[in-house]
Amino acid sequence: MHADIRVSVVYMAENGTLFNINVVVSETATVRDAILASGFLNQHPDMPIETLHLGIYSLRATPDDRLHDKDRIEIYRPLLIDPMARRRKVVDEKRDPAKWRRER
Template sequence: MVEQMICVELIYAEPDNQTVLRVQLPKYSTVADAIRLSNIAQRFAPDGPLRSQLGIFGKKVSPERVLKDGDRVEIYRLLECDPMEARRRRARDS
């Protein structure tokens, strides 16, 4: 019996660059499986993408989430500072 495969995209965005990787995985693979198979951690997220926030089409998911064909896995970078605090600083410095 031939194993069924799915195709998903992994997205990692840096301030000046966005990377899109397409990977094929066995059906019932998880977000963590896709991250490991793609090697995106070694290329772009040395702090560990499994500790980062993860999403599929903008909705937060856990690394254990089972993927469907066509899913778009998004790896969110950790914020360097609180966005509200950054706005306060900019307003104060203006």
């Protein structure tokens, strides 16, 4: 017989809506099992589990990773812009063109 563990599944939509559900799953459960138990895929049918970017306490996770009691499964939105490209853009906007040669 397996004991039960408690985990939470969280997702913040672009519009600011928070999905935060606590579920009780078997101690042998995976990330996939917890996401299915939370009902997340019913509310977001356009987001197949195979395409989700997942983490457990901000450490990358896969749907097949095993869970521990009190884990927080985080579902991440895809990045809209590459962080390195964003930093370059900010620097370029602040840079004085008279002092810096631009590459051609």
